[in-house]
Amino acid sequence: MSTGTNETWLTQEAFDRRSAELEELSVTGRTEIAKKIEAAREEGxxxxxxxxxxxxxEQGKIEARIRVLTELLRHAKVGDAPASDGIVASGTVVTATIQGDxxxxxxxxxxxxxxxTDLDVYSEGSPLGAAILGHRVGDTVTYTAPNGRDITVAISKVEAYES
Structure with missing residues (x-):
């Protein structure tokens, strides 16, 4: 369900969870790291x-995560997962045979x-994601992996993601 170039589909639960993480990092995280830096500075x-x-x-990591979350939430499309109509879209769980597995x-x-969760996640922009996006159950597609190998993917099931 990605219509804009940076738009990311999120469940309401995921949006709320990431919003709380952003708030925590922006307020408490920044305050605590500033205290650590000041205390270390006083050591000489x-x-x-x-x-x-x-x-x-640690401050750099916190600031990087704040930037990622800010961008994610700014471009989030919040709602239910796309209906399972057998077409691969953002927010769908795909069962596929990739190179025989x-x-x-x-x-x-x-x-x-x-x-x-142990569910693997691939972005729509990944080589695999880009290759199968918009295809339907029963389709077989081939794409070239970053290592130059041709990878064959047979899509056998597409269903809505449920958190």
Missing amino acids: DLKENGGYHAAKE ESVFLLGSREIVDAD
């Missing part, structure tokens, strides 16, 4: 101050699923 020489460098690295995965954003 910054060149050889491991605590300072670790805190600055059956695989079940979500086509969409990793941000949709909980961290504790």
